[in-house]
Amino acid sequence: MTSDLECPFCGGAINNLSCSECGHKFPQILGSPFIGAYQSEDILGLIEIAANVPNRKSVGLAPETVEEIEGLCYGYYTSTDKVEFLASVQDRHGPYFLNRYAEWEEVHELTADIDLNGKAVLDVGAGVGYDSHRLASKGANVTAIEFSPILQEVGAANFPKIRWVGGMAHALPFADESFDMVFFNAALHHMRNLPTVIFEALRVLRPGGTLITTCDSFRPDNTSISQELQIFDADEAVLLGVNEQVPRFRDFTDTLILHSDCVRVDLYTHTLYGGIDGNGPNATQLLKWGLQDADRLRQRSGSLAMRVKKLKTVPGSRGKIKGYALQPDHFASLLTDQALAISSLADFIPKEYVNRKLSAPHTKFDLLNGWRMPREKEVHRRAFKRARWFFSRLLSKSVTFDVRSVHPASFIVVLNGKPASRFEANADWRRVSVNIGEVPARKTFALEIQRETPASTFEEGHFEVSRLSMSNPLDRFIV
Incomplete structure (x- = not known):
């Protein structure tokens, strides 16, 4: 039965997955x-x-x-x-x-x-x-x-x-x-x-x-x-x-x-x-x-x-989708690889979550991307198993940051869903540089640090990040 389906954009009737009023076509x-x-x-x-x-x-x-x-x-x-x-x-x-x-x-x-x-x-x-x-x-x-x-x-x-x-x-x-x-x-x-x-x-x-x-x-x-x-x-x-x-x-x-x-x-x-x-x-x-x-x-x-x-009809206007950012069939086609699915979201990240500094106020978005809440007077940030950013590149050729892990581990850096580099980290700070030269200018991209070494406890899965920066001062992005 499809007679009860209505378009969430305009409220028109849907027949054969097409809106009879605005013409929007919906995918399987x-x-x-x-x-x-x-x-x-x-x-x-x-x-x-x-x-x-x-x-x-x-x-x-x-x-x-x-x-x-x-x-x-x-x-x-x-x-x-x-x-x-x-x-x-x-x-x-x-x-x-x-x-x-x-x-x-x-x-x-x-x-x-x-x-x-x-x-x-x-x-x-x-x-x-x-x-x-x-x-x-x-x-x-x-x-x-x-x-x-x-x-x-x-x-x-x-x-x-x-x-x-x-x-x-x-x-x-x-x-x-x-x-x-x-x-x-x-x-x-x-x-x-x-x-x-x-x-x-x-x-x-x-x-x-x-x-x-x-x-x-x-x-x-x-x-x-x-x-x-x-x-x-x-x-x-x-x-x-x-x-x-x-x-x-x-x-x-x-x-x-x-x-x-x-x-x-x-x-x-x-x-x-x-x-x-x-x-x-x-x-x-x-x-x-x-x-x-x-x-x-x-x-x-x-x-x-x-x-x-x-008890009776509730007055008011139906909820509507006003424009859209990402077609669900395109997103669904990428749900075979987590990193690729995440990278596909880069163009649709709200501006307030792009180029976030390590010192920025903590949000739910940060939490879902692996970042713990900052401790008092903490100048670095802790992450659990992975730490993810979304940046917009202007002139920079690289992103650099310091990493340390109390529990020594191997890490991989993923750039737009693809491995970019690997490194080992221990209790001493290590400087890491990631080449982003192939990312188109003004293009938002996903950059993620992933812990590859399995963690046997919750605490063991943590690592710390500090001194995040872009390489070109014209980007004015130093954290």
């Missing part, structure tokens, strides 16, 4: 249509897609694995001796079972009384299809939309009965009021512009339908991005490119409050730091709140789930 990517395009604002998500390239063939789940885990979670839920039951599953699922169970419990509690048989359900940020299969097993007609071509490919291969569409949550390529339920599981905190994402979910939801979100962390409204950076500064997955976030509480609720006459909202916290009153031990059971409790929660932190009943 890895077997599924991709109804959207990437913008420069998507850069953190694009880096995360590239981070998944080495795992491309191993991230999927077979339907029988999903069903086994679902059965185990239900068994634990109904067990009278949970300690004994947990011991019985450790060999198969180890320490990850309880994490999966906490997620399962939220989904189970929020959907237990919803009849999905024959219902049209949209799974947003569907990943590899775990939840899409879970919803389909309850009789739902599931459409899975996914931002990452890698995850979309794996999901479509393992769950071919699910309808797969590539696209963006902030500009859903579907007609108004097309679905009976919209579902996000552990997905919202990976997305940008959450108020728009939530409006889009309400837009495509039919009156009487339900929006379900589960397993999202939140932080107080009065905190800045620096708190999020501190949370993830020592997170190995984030330093290797996974775009984990902890949005403010208001990012989840602003749209719902604005349209409170159109919706009925139940909020749930599974983890609430400081307990119910904020001064006690952490609450780790599923607690139900109403939208009227938002003021009590907005200065707190924890994990959030939401169940939103749409």
Whole structure:
């Protein structure tokens, strides 16, 4: 079925993957249509897609694995001796079972009384299809939309009965009021512009339908991005490119409050730091709140789930993609090599992230490119396993920098996806020069230092960089 597809650029109807109004043509990517395009604002998500390239063939789940885990979670839920039951599953699922169970419990509690048989359900940020299969097993007609071509490919291969569409949550390529339920599981905190994402979910939801979100962390409204950076500064997955976030509480609720006459909202916290009153031990059971409790929660932190009943049409204009930076089919064609995929992003990096000095204020972009937060009075910068820059070349013929590694290791320098040089580093500073003479003038390029020697511990994977400079003073780029 394609009659509900609409162009995320103009809102026109899509037939045969072509917009009937603006004429935009949409590609098939890895077997599924991709109804959207990437913008420069998507850069953190694009880096995360590239981070998944080495795992491309191993991230999927077979339907029988999903069903086994679902059965185990239900068994634990109904067990009278949970300690004994947990011991019985450790060999198969180890320490990850309880994490999966906490997620399962939220989904189970929020959907237990919803009849999905024959219902049209949209799974947003569907990943590899775990939840899409879970919803389909309850009789739902599931459409899975996914931002990452890698995850979309794996999901479509393992769950071919699910309808797969590539696209963006902030500009859903579907007609108004097309679905009976919209579902996000552990997905919202990976997305940008959450108020728009939530409006889009309400837009495509039919009156009487339900929006379900589960397993999202939140932080107080009065905190800045620096708190999020501190949370993830020592997170190995984030330093290797996974775009984990902890949005403010208001990012989840602003749209719902604005349209409170159109919706009925139940909020749930599974983890609430400081307990119910904020001064006690952490609450780790599923607690139900109403939208009227938002003021009590907005200065707190924890994990959030939401169940939103749409009562009537929500006024407002659909989210649209305004221009694009990178065609998804071109990007998908490069997702066989991580370094090449990263280098393809160079032309689309927002200007504030190009030619960044080592002394520049730390950002999430830096974190995803391997850079740790600077320590007080630190004149050099630490990196984990790799350190990546994006530069724009004017007249320079080389980039130079100092490197040292407390744990001796071999390193490779990658220039625009290709090896440029190798060197050994130890506890003494070593000067490294990289020839960039073949990079076209005014062309933005990717330069990356990668640790080749395996690290047995998190700390061992670190190295330090200092005295970064371009060779030609006319470039005026000395860090």
